[in-house]
Amino acid sequence: MAKRKPASTKKTTASTRQAKQDACQQTLCDKLQTLLEKSDTETKIIKLLLALDESERRKLFPVCQKNYRVTHADQWTEDPPGTFRQNQLLSPAKVAVFCTANFTELKKLGRWSAPQPQYVLQILEHRKPKWCGSYVEQLIEQGQFWSHWKLCRELVRRGLCKKPDHPRYYTGMITGLVGRWSRGKTDALRELRKDPALLKDEIWRLFEHEGEGDNTLANVDRWEASNWSGALVTLAQEGKLSRGKLLDASLTALELGFNHYRARWFFNFFDRLEPTNPELRKRSTQILELMDSPTPNVAQWAFEHQHRMFKAGLINDTSKIITASAPLLGGRHKKTVTQVLKLFDALATKSPQFAHEICLTTTEALSHEKPDVQRSAFKLIQKHGSPNEPSLREQIEKYEAVVSATVAQQMKAWLGVNADEQETEANAIAKQQAASSLPIKASDIGKFDVKDAERLRLPILLGSLSTTTTSIHSTPDVAGITGVTDFAGITGIPANLFDGTEIPRLDPQRKLKPIGGFDELIETLGRVIENDNLIDDAERAVDGLVRYHTEKPADFDKRIGPIFKRAVKLSQKKAAPFSGQNTTGDICGLIIAWTRGEPVTSEIILNEWNHERRHIHGLFDEPFEALMQTANPMMFLSQRMLDICNILVTNQVTQLLSAPTHEGGWIDANLLVERINHLKISPPETDVILAMLRVAPDGRGTAIKKLKPKLKGEWINALKHGLGADRIRIGESAALWAAAARCRAPRQDDTRVRQAFSKLDLEVGKVAKFDVSFKNEPRYRAVTGLPLMAPVNFPTQMLYYNFDPASSLSHHDIGTTAGSIHWLASMWPADREIFFAAGINCIGSNLDWWEAAWHNRCFLEPLLDHDTPLLEMGKTLLLCGLAAKEPGEYGLAVDIAIQAITDGRLGTDNLKEMLEVGFGSGHFNLQRLAKRLDDIATTSELHAYVIMLSTESALPTVNTNKLPRGLGDVFEMLSEIGTRIGRAIEQPSSRSLLTGIKGSGKAAKAAKQLQKLEFEYNPHRCIAAAVENRFERLKEWSARK
Amino acid sequence: MSQASEERIFRYRSASQLDCDGDGSVLRLATYREGKDTNPFFFQGRLNTPRRAAGLLRSLMTVVKSRFHIPPAMLERILAEADPVVTANDDRLRFEGFSACCGVYARIDLLNNAFEGSPSGRGTTNVDFNQPMLTALASIKQTDNVSLAIGSDQVVLKRTADQVIEKKVKLPIRWMKGFVEVQTVQSRMQPVHQIDGIHALRFFRSMPRMKTHRRTTHVIRTGKGLRLSQVKSKDAVQVGGLERLRVLEPLSRNAEKLVVYSDATTGASGWTLIFPDCRFHVILSPEVWRGFSGEGQALQSLASANDAALPKVQAALRWQSIINRDELANTEKLVIASINAALKTLGTRGLVGFDLAEQAYFHREMPFDISQVEKLQPRLKAARKLINDNNIQLKRQTEDQFEFAVAGSGVEHRVVIQPGAETPSRCTCPWHNKHGLERGPCKHILAAQIAIEESKTGT
Incomplete structure (x- = not known):
C-alpha cells in the first residue's frame, strides 16, 4: 500500500508543478514571440510547436491568435515610401495560428488565416486532427476551390481524411491538377502520370459533373495549358484508360443536358477518340437518342453521326432513324432542319414504305419560322405524300394557320381547296359592298376645316377611292386630284402633310391637374425624387412649390422632415443638384433650399489641377461640388431650377410661366397669358425662355389679345413676338429673342431677329438644318458658320451644336438615363427634329447593340404620338429603330410604324423615301429590316399595301452591281405580303430590277419567286381604311378647336 | 445564410428513379412528409401519355433549376437545391415549384384522364428529382408503359433493404414566402388572351432571342395569335424578361390552347398551356429581379x-x-x-x-x-415592432380617413388610410414613394392597418 502524502505537501507539489509549467509556458511564449517577430521563421515555428503535445500547443493559441490579428491588421507595409508590400511577419503568424488552433477557431479567423499549402500539409500530417475532413470540405466550399485541390488531394492520398463526397472535389481537379499560369511547365498528362491512382475513380467522375464558371473541361482546354483531351486520348492509347469506357462516359455526359459550350468538349473528345465502325454500331442507340437533347449543338452532332452511320450502313432501321430525327424538326436551327429534310427525302425515296411516316413527321417542320424551311418541308410532303391520306391531311390542316402565305397557298392547292376562287369571290363581294357604300364622302369633309383635310390628304384619297371603285387599274385623277404620280400610275396612299405647328396640339385628355395644396405637394415631391421618369409630375411639383412655398403649416419641420432627409441623402449619394443630370437631383436641391431658406448660388472655380469645378453654395453648410458639365440643354434645364430655387427663398408668392399645362411639356397659350397677367414679380429669364419653347400653337391669336401684363420688360415683348405679334421692337437679350424666334416659327428663319443679333457669333434666329450621311456611323453636319459652343441660355442652339462632328460634346451630355431623355423631350415639344437627330446619333451608331444603351429607346417614344410629325429626322430615326438589333428598340419602332400608317403620318411616299435610304446606304441590316416590315404588314391590309408598294418603289435604288446582303429576305417578304393580299409587283422599274438579278443565290431565287406572283389588285379597301382613319383625326382636330 | 434558408433534413427512403421491369417502366418519386406517417405513399397509377407527362416534369424542373436573375453579390453556387411539391387531391395530381430566383412559379396539373389508377390517400409532399431521374424522364417514349408511384414503393424498399437516403435540403425561405405570395397574386388574375396551341407555338418562336430582362414588354392580340408590343394598351399583358417564357415553347407544340392571365395590381402574368389531360401553368413576376417572395402582396x-x-x-x-x-x-x-x-x-x-x-x-x-412565414416577413415584423414600441399615433380620424404619425429613423412619417379611395393608403416614407402599393404596403402603412384592426377588435 502506497504511502499517502500529507495534504499540505500535495498542495505544495501541485503549486510547484504549476509554477514550473507556467515558467515553461512563459519560456515557450517568449521563444515563440521572438520567432514571430522575425520574417522567414515558418520552419522554426513549426519545429517548435510540433515538438509539443496537442494540449500544450492549444494553450499557445491565444498568443498566436492575438499576434495574427495584430499582424493582419497591419498586413501592408509602406517600404520604401510609395511602395506597398505584404507584411513579412504575416506568414509566420499564420503558421503559428494553424499549429495551435482547432477547426472552429480557424473558421472564425477566416479563410485568409491559412498558411501556404506546404506548411498546412506538414502541420496537419503531424497533428492528425479529427477535423481534417471538415477542413477539406471547407476548402472545397470556397470561391476558387480549385486552387486548393492539390492540397485536398494530398490530404486524401496520405490518408488524413476520406475522399470528400462533393462534386467540387472532382471538378476542382480540372484546373487544380495543373494549376493556372503553368503554360509550358506542365500539363494534365504529366500530372496524371505522377498520380496514377486518379485514373481509377476521379477521372471518370469528370464525366458526371459539368463544372462551374470557368472551371470546366471546355474552358480549361481552350485557354489553359492542361490539354485534358489530349492527355486522356494518350492514356487510352497506352492502355491505361479503357477506351470503351471513355466513349461511353462521353456519351453519358452528353445526356446530362450540360450547357452547349461545355457539352462541346465531350462530343469533340468522343470524335478525338476516333471510334471505329463496330464501336459506333454498339453505341448507335445512345447516339440516336441524343438527337432529342435540349442542347442544340449536341442534337446537331448526334444527327451528323447518325447520317454518317447511315451512309456507312451501320444503322439500317429506317423507322428508328425517323423517330430519332423527329425532335430536330421542331428546332429553330435552320441548317439542322434542312439537313433532316434532305435525309428524310433520301429515306422516302429509298424505302417508299416509310413515306407516310416520314411525311407525318415532316409536318413538324411546317411550324418553323422561316418560309423557305416551310417550303422545303411541304415540297417533301408533296413529293412523297398523298392528300388523300386522312392523318396527313389532318396534320397539314393543323399547320395551315401558321405557315407563310406562299406555303399556305400551295397547301390549299394540294389539298384541293379552291382557295383562290373562294378568295376572289369573297374579294369581289367585299369590293362591291365597299364600292356601294363609300365610308366617307367629300360632303362629310366639307363640314370641317378644309386646310386640315388637305393636311390629312383626304381630298386626294377620296379621289383615289372613287377611281379604284370603278376599275381595278387606277388612273390619275383628271380633276386635279393627284398624289400618286410617284408610283407610275399605281394608286399610292400619301402621308399626311403637316409640321405640327399648324394643327391643334393640346389634347384635352392629357391636361395636367395642378397641385391642389400642401399635402399633395409633399406627396408628389416624395414620388418624383424617387423616380426621374415622372417628368409631368416633376413639373407639377415644381409649379406647386412655387405657388405654395410660403404656406408653411405650423408643423412644417415635421412634415417636410422625411423628404428633406431623403433629398439630402440622394443629393449626396445619387443625384447631384443643378448639374444637368435629371429632375431628381434638381428637385432634391429645391427641397433642401426650401427647407433651409438660404439663397443658393452656383460658382465655377478652378481646382488644384486647374480643372473647372462647379460649386453650389447654400444647400449645405459646406459648398457642394456638383458634376461639371459642359454647356448642354440639360444644363439649361438645371439652370432654370437653380433660378426657381431663389424664388423659394424670397418667400414671395408667384407663378411659374414654364410649368406645362398638358402632358409632354405643352403650355396652353391662353393659360400662359393668364399667368403673365397675374404676375407681380418679373420671372427669371430661363423661365421665360422655357415657357416660349413649350407654348403650343393652339389659340395664340386670342392669347395675344388677352395679354395685359402688370409688369413691363423686354421679356414681355419677346413673348409677344414669340406668340406671333407683329412689329415688336427687338430687344437686347439674344437668349430671349432666340427662344422667341423659335417659338414664333420653329422651322423658319426669323429675319428680324437674325438682323438684330447679326454681330453675335450665335446665328440667333436661324433655323437648324441637318445633313445626314451614313458612312461608318451617322454624322450630322450643321450648316457652316455656327460656333461650336453656345451659352447656357440658348438651349435650342446647344441641342443643335451638340451633333456637330467638330464639337467636343457627345450624346452622353444629353443624358444617359431614360428620365433625362424624357426631360429633354419636354423642353421643346413643338420641334423635336433636333431631339430626333440626337436619337439617330445614339441608335444609328449602336444598331448592332455593341453597347448596352437601354435609354436610347426613349428617343423613339415621342413618335408614338399621332400629332408628332414624321419629318426628315423623325423618319430616319424610325428607320434606325426598325433596323436595330435590340428588341426594345425595334419593337417600339414597329409599334410606331403601325401607329403612323394607321393615322396617316406614314404613307407610301415618305416610307418609300425612308426605305431608299435603308436600301441604298449600306448601313442597315436588310434581313432585320425585312422582318420588321413583315411584322408591320401583318397588322392589316392597309399596312400590308403601304409596306409593299413603298418597298417595291424603293427597290430601284439598290445597287445591282453589288447586291446588298439581305436583299433576298426583302424579296421574300414582298412575296409573302403579295400572296397574302393578292398583289403582284406592278412597278416596271422594280420588275426590271428583279429580271436583272441573275445567279443561283438566295436573292436571285427569291426574285424569281416574286416575279411569279400574278394578281390583279384593287387597293380600294386600303384607301377606304385610310380615309376612315384620317377622318377620325380630322374630327379630333376639329373638336380641339 | 440563416436569413436566406432554413436547413431541414428530408429523409427520402429511396432516390427517385425510373425502373424498368418486364411489362414497362415504373416512375418512382421518393417523397418526404413530416410526422409519423407509416404509409408515406398515397398514389400509384399508370400514365396514359407518359411522354407528355415526362416533358412537363422536365419543364417544371427547368424552371426550378433556373435562376433568371442573379443579384450582383450572389454566386451561382448558392443555387437552392429545392424539390418540387406534389399534391394529390381527389382527382388530380399537382406538381409545383419556383425558380431559384423565385421570380417564376410553375405548376403541372395532371387531371384524372392523365393516369390510370386511384389515389390511396391525399396529401402534399416534397419530391426528390435528381439528375439520373431527369435523364430517365428524357428517355421516356410515348409508347412506353410508365407507372407513376408517389411514395416509396415496396419493391424499391425491398431492393434497397433498410437503406435510407438522406438528403439535406436547404429549403429556401424565399420559396416558402413565394408559395404564400403567389396564391394572392393568382387569385387576382384575370384571363386576357386565349389562343390555339399552334398559334402559341408561333408566338413563342417569334420571341426575341436576346435577353429582354431590362425591358418590360407587352403581349397583345393580333389576329388569331399574339404579338409583342412596347406600348402599354388595353388588353396588353405586361411581361418582364421574356426569356422566362422559353420553357413553354417546346410544350406548346402539343398544347390545345394557351390562356394568358394578368394581375392589374402588380403586373404579374399567368400563362397556362392546356392539354387534353393536363395543364401547365407558369406565373411570372412583373420584373426579372422581383421574386414573388418579396412582393408583399400577402x-x-x-x-x-x-x-x-x-x-x-x-x-x-x-x-x-x-x-x-x-x-x-x-x-x-x-x-x-x-x-x-x-x-x-x-x-x-x-x-x-x-x-x-x-x-x-x-x-x-x-x-x-x-x-x-409570418416571422420571416421583415415588413410585418417591423410593423409589429412599431406598434409594440408605441411608435404609432393616431392623429386624426374622420368617417372615411385615418391619419397616423409613425416614427421613422429621425423623422416622423405621415400615414393616411382611406378605405375605399382610389389610393387607399399613403405614406411619406421613401419605400412608399418608390413603389406605392404595387409591392404591398410599407411597414408604416402596415402598422397603421394593424392598429386600426386592433382598435376595431379591441385587442
Whole structure:
C-alpha cells in the first residue's frame, strides 16, 4: 500500500508543478514571440510547436491568435515610401495560428488565416486532427476551390481524411491538377502520370459533373495549358484508360443536358477518340437518342453521326432513324432542319414504305419560322405524300394557320381547296359592298376645316377611292386630284402633310391637374425624387412649390422632415443638384433650399489641377461640388431650377410661366397669358425662355389679345413676338429673342431677329438644318458658320451644336438615363427634329447593340404620338429603330410604324423615301429590316399595301452591281405580303430590277419567286381604311378647336 | 445564410428513379412528409401519355433549376437545391415549384384522364428529382408503359433493404414566402388572351432571342395569335424578361390552347398551356429581379386579425381539388366575400393553393412549417415592432380617413388610410414613394392597418 502524502505537501507539489509549467509556458511564449517577430521563421515555428503535445500547443493559441490579428491588421507595409508590400511577419503568424488552433477557431479567423499549402500539409500530417475532413470540405466550399485541390488531394492520398463526397472535389481537379499560369511547365498528362491512382475513380467522375464558371473541361482546354483531351486520348492509347469506357462516359455526359459550350468538349473528345465502325454500331442507340437533347449543338452532332452511320450502313432501321430525327424538326436551327429534310427525302425515296411516316413527321417542320424551311418541308410532303391520306391531311390542316402565305397557298392547292376562287369571290363581294357604300364622302369633309383635310390628304384619297371603285387599274385623277404620280400610275396612299405647328396640339385628355395644396405637394415631391421618369409630375411639383412655398403649416419641420432627409441623402449619394443630370437631383436641391431658406448660388472655380469645378453654395453648410458639365440643354434645364430655387427663398408668392399645362411639356397659350397677367414679380429669364419653347400653337391669336401684363420688360415683348405679334421692337437679350424666334416659327428663319443679333457669333434666329450621311456611323453636319459652343441660355442652339462632328460634346451630355431623355423631350415639344437627330446619333451608331444603351429607346417614344410629325429626322430615326438589333428598340419602332400608317403620318411616299435610304446606304441590316416590315404588314391590309408598294418603289435604288446582303429576305417578304393580299409587283422599274438579278443565290431565287406572283389588285379597301382613319383625326382636330 | 434558408433534413427512403421491369417502366418519386406517417405513399397509377407527362416534369424542373436573375453579390453556387411539391387531391395530381430566383412559379396539373389508377390517400409532399431521374424522364417514349408511384414503393424498399437516403435540403425561405405570395397574386388574375396551341407555338418562336430582362414588354392580340408590343394598351399583358417564357415553347407544340392571365395590381402574368389531360401553368413576376417572395402582396392578409369565417372555412378543407365557394357558403352559412377573404388568408398560410384554370382554390398543406412565414416577413415584423414600441399615433380620424404619425429613423412619417379611395393608403416614407402599393404596403402603412384592426377588435 502506497504511502499517502500529507495534504499540505500535495498542495505544495501541485503549486510547484504549476509554477514550473507556467515558467515553461512563459519560456515557450517568449521563444515563440521572438520567432514571430522575425520574417522567414515558418520552419522554426513549426519545429517548435510540433515538438509539443496537442494540449500544450492549444494553450499557445491565444498568443498566436492575438499576434495574427495584430499582424493582419497591419498586413501592408509602406517600404520604401510609395511602395506597398505584404507584411513579412504575416506568414509566420499564420503558421503559428494553424499549429495551435482547432477547426472552429480557424473558421472564425477566416479563410485568409491559412498558411501556404506546404506548411498546412506538414502541420496537419503531424497533428492528425479529427477535423481534417471538415477542413477539406471547407476548402472545397470556397470561391476558387480549385486552387486548393492539390492540397485536398494530398490530404486524401496520405490518408488524413476520406475522399470528400462533393462534386467540387472532382471538378476542382480540372484546373487544380495543373494549376493556372503553368503554360509550358506542365500539363494534365504529366500530372496524371505522377498520380496514377486518379485514373481509377476521379477521372471518370469528370464525366458526371459539368463544372462551374470557368472551371470546366471546355474552358480549361481552350485557354489553359492542361490539354485534358489530349492527355486522356494518350492514356487510352497506352492502355491505361479503357477506351470503351471513355466513349461511353462521353456519351453519358452528353445526356446530362450540360450547357452547349461545355457539352462541346465531350462530343469533340468522343470524335478525338476516333471510334471505329463496330464501336459506333454498339453505341448507335445512345447516339440516336441524343438527337432529342435540349442542347442544340449536341442534337446537331448526334444527327451528323447518325447520317454518317447511315451512309456507312451501320444503322439500317429506317423507322428508328425517323423517330430519332423527329425532335430536330421542331428546332429553330435552320441548317439542322434542312439537313433532316434532305435525309428524310433520301429515306422516302429509298424505302417508299416509310413515306407516310416520314411525311407525318415532316409536318413538324411546317411550324418553323422561316418560309423557305416551310417550303422545303411541304415540297417533301408533296413529293412523297398523298392528300388523300386522312392523318396527313389532318396534320397539314393543323399547320395551315401558321405557315407563310406562299406555303399556305400551295397547301390549299394540294389539298384541293379552291382557295383562290373562294378568295376572289369573297374579294369581289367585299369590293362591291365597299364600292356601294363609300365610308366617307367629300360632303362629310366639307363640314370641317378644309386646310386640315388637305393636311390629312383626304381630298386626294377620296379621289383615289372613287377611281379604284370603278376599275381595278387606277388612273390619275383628271380633276386635279393627284398624289400618286410617284408610283407610275399605281394608286399610292400619301402621308399626311403637316409640321405640327399648324394643327391643334393640346389634347384635352392629357391636361395636367395642378397641385391642389400642401399635402399633395409633399406627396408628389416624395414620388418624383424617387423616380426621374415622372417628368409631368416633376413639373407639377415644381409649379406647386412655387405657388405654395410660403404656406408653411405650423408643423412644417415635421412634415417636410422625411423628404428633406431623403433629398439630402440622394443629393449626396445619387443625384447631384443643378448639374444637368435629371429632375431628381434638381428637385432634391429645391427641397433642401426650401427647407433651409438660404439663397443658393452656383460658382465655377478652378481646382488644384486647374480643372473647372462647379460649386453650389447654400444647400449645405459646406459648398457642394456638383458634376461639371459642359454647356448642354440639360444644363439649361438645371439652370432654370437653380433660378426657381431663389424664388423659394424670397418667400414671395408667384407663378411659374414654364410649368406645362398638358402632358409632354405643352403650355396652353391662353393659360400662359393668364399667368403673365397675374404676375407681380418679373420671372427669371430661363423661365421665360422655357415657357416660349413649350407654348403650343393652339389659340395664340386670342392669347395675344388677352395679354395685359402688370409688369413691363423686354421679356414681355419677346413673348409677344414669340406668340406671333407683329412689329415688336427687338430687344437686347439674344437668349430671349432666340427662344422667341423659335417659338414664333420653329422651322423658319426669323429675319428680324437674325438682323438684330447679326454681330453675335450665335446665328440667333436661324433655323437648324441637318445633313445626314451614313458612312461608318451617322454624322450630322450643321450648316457652316455656327460656333461650336453656345451659352447656357440658348438651349435650342446647344441641342443643335451638340451633333456637330467638330464639337467636343457627345450624346452622353444629353443624358444617359431614360428620365433625362424624357426631360429633354419636354423642353421643346413643338420641334423635336433636333431631339430626333440626337436619337439617330445614339441608335444609328449602336444598331448592332455593341453597347448596352437601354435609354436610347426613349428617343423613339415621342413618335408614338399621332400629332408628332414624321419629318426628315423623325423618319430616319424610325428607320434606325426598325433596323436595330435590340428588341426594345425595334419593337417600339414597329409599334410606331403601325401607329403612323394607321393615322396617316406614314404613307407610301415618305416610307418609300425612308426605305431608299435603308436600301441604298449600306448601313442597315436588310434581313432585320425585312422582318420588321413583315411584322408591320401583318397588322392589316392597309399596312400590308403601304409596306409593299413603298418597298417595291424603293427597290430601284439598290445597287445591282453589288447586291446588298439581305436583299433576298426583302424579296421574300414582298412575296409573302403579295400572296397574302393578292398583289403582284406592278412597278416596271422594280420588275426590271428583279429580271436583272441573275445567279443561283438566295436573292436571285427569291426574285424569281416574286416575279411569279400574278394578281390583279384593287387597293380600294386600303384607301377606304385610310380615309376612315384620317377622318377620325380630322374630327379630333376639329373638336380641339 | 440563416436569413436566406432554413436547413431541414428530408429523409427520402429511396432516390427517385425510373425502373424498368418486364411489362414497362415504373416512375418512382421518393417523397418526404413530416410526422409519423407509416404509409408515406398515397398514389400509384399508370400514365396514359407518359411522354407528355415526362416533358412537363422536365419543364417544371427547368424552371426550378433556373435562376433568371442573379443579384450582383450572389454566386451561382448558392443555387437552392429545392424539390418540387406534389399534391394529390381527389382527382388530380399537382406538381409545383419556383425558380431559384423565385421570380417564376410553375405548376403541372395532371387531371384524372392523365393516369390510370386511384389515389390511396391525399396529401402534399416534397419530391426528390435528381439528375439520373431527369435523364430517365428524357428517355421516356410515348409508347412506353410508365407507372407513376408517389411514395416509396415496396419493391424499391425491398431492393434497397433498410437503406435510407438522406438528403439535406436547404429549403429556401424565399420559396416558402413565394408559395404564400403567389396564391394572392393568382387569385387576382384575370384571363386576357386565349389562343390555339399552334398559334402559341408561333408566338413563342417569334420571341426575341436576346435577353429582354431590362425591358418590360407587352403581349397583345393580333389576329388569331399574339404579338409583342412596347406600348402599354388595353388588353396588353405586361411581361418582364421574356426569356422566362422559353420553357413553354417546346410544350406548346402539343398544347390545345394557351390562356394568358394578368394581375392589374402588380403586373404579374399567368400563362397556362392546356392539354387534353393536363395543364401547365407558369406565373411570372412583373420584373426579372422581383421574386414573388418579396412582393408583399400577402402582408395585409398575414397581418389581418382572424375573421369569424376563417375557422369555419379551415375546418371545411378536405383535400378538395376545387373548393366550391357557393357550396361552402351554403353549408357554412357564410357570405361569399368572407369566404374569399378567409381563403386568401388560408392561402397565405400555405393551406390552399389557387388554380388559375379553374379560377378556384384547392386544398393542400405545404410540407413545411408555414407558421414560420409570418416571422420571416421583415415588413410585418417591423410593423409589429412599431406598434409594440408605441411608435404609432393616431392623429386624426374622420368617417372615411385615418391619419397616423409613425416614427421613422429621425423623422416622423405621415400615414393616411382611406378605405375605399382610389389610393387607399399613403405614406411619406421613401419605400412608399418608390413603389406605392404595387409591392404591398410599407411597414408604416402596415402598422397603421394593424392598429386600426386592433382598435376595431379591441385587442
